[in-house]
Amino acid sequence: DVKVTQSSRYLVKRTGEKVFLECVQDMDHENMFWYRQDPGLGLRLIYFSYDVKMKEKGDIPEGYSVSREKKERFSLILESASTNQTSMYLCASSSQGTSGANVLTFGAGSRLTVL
Amino acid sequence: AQSVTQPDIHITVSEGASLELRCNYSYGATPYLFWYVQSPGQGLQLLLKYFSGDTLVQGIKGFEAEFKRSQSSFNLRKPSVHWSDAAEYFCAVGPGTYKYIFGTGTRLKVLA
Numbered sequence: 001d002v003k004v005t006q007s008s009r010y011l012v013k014r015t016g017e018k019v020f021l022e023c024v025q026d027m028d029h030e031n032m033f034w035y036r037q038d039p040g041l042g043l044r045l046i047y048f049s050y051d052v053k054m055k056e057k058g059d060i061p062e063g064y065s066v067s068r069e070k071k072e073r074f075s076l077i078l079e080s081a082s083t084n085q086t087s088m089y090l091c092a093s094s095s096q097g098t099s100g101a102n103v104l105t106f107g108a109g110s111r112l113t114v115l
Numbered sequence: 116a117q118s119v120t121q122p123d124i125h126i127t128v129s130e131g132a133s134l135e136l137r138c139n140y141s142y143g144a145t146p147y148l149f150w151y152v153q154s155p156g157q158g159l160q161l162l163l164k165y166f167s168g169d170t171l172v173q174g175i176k177g178f179e180a181e182f183k184r185s186q187s188s189f190n191l192r193k194p195s196v197h198w199s200d201a202a203e204y205f206c207a208v209g210p211g212t213y214k215y216i217f218g219t220g221t222r223l224k225v226l227a
Contacts (some may be wrong), residue, residue: 006156029215033213040124041219042119042205042217042218042219043205043207043217044217045161045214045215048213049213056213058214069183071219090158090159092158092159102161102209102213103149103161103164104149104151104161104215105161106151106158106159106160107158108156108157108158109156109158111158112117
């Protein structure tokens, strides 16, 4: 059935560690996204990618980078984790639908705690 | 500025009662509109979407939403709520390409 898989559901890291969050989709979607979800703030876009090796900054890219070497895989990287990056991270993918709009399909999320 | 407002942070209803979740948006052009549901510990699942045409759209799990351009609203409704509907609901608007704006969510509690 699915679709968008985030390999790590729960992670606990220490301040200063490098963190990789992996996302894989099996729907051959062109677009992939990383969101951050915090209570009371909804979802905020960190980065997105519309093609292999292409990436665009979202609304809150500071402290994050991404990598897309293959169409199905989109990685979020925290070069030096900080406590304010403790959050739920959601990966999503989409394609150009026939109706002209992209519908996002989400993974189950990765809850990161930085100590 | 573009924004989505979900004015109700929490809503509690009894099982079998009707439900309406509010969503208001501010957007320069005609938006694409979405409602997503998030069960505890899970990602977001699409309930329904509006692109054009009939302003009353039907979704999964018995939900529907009505687009009212004059009020800049896209409220979600369900005539009879089930205990399994307890979740968090997100309204989103977008241009149909990459950048979507999500509301802050409404958490629904269902009383038995």
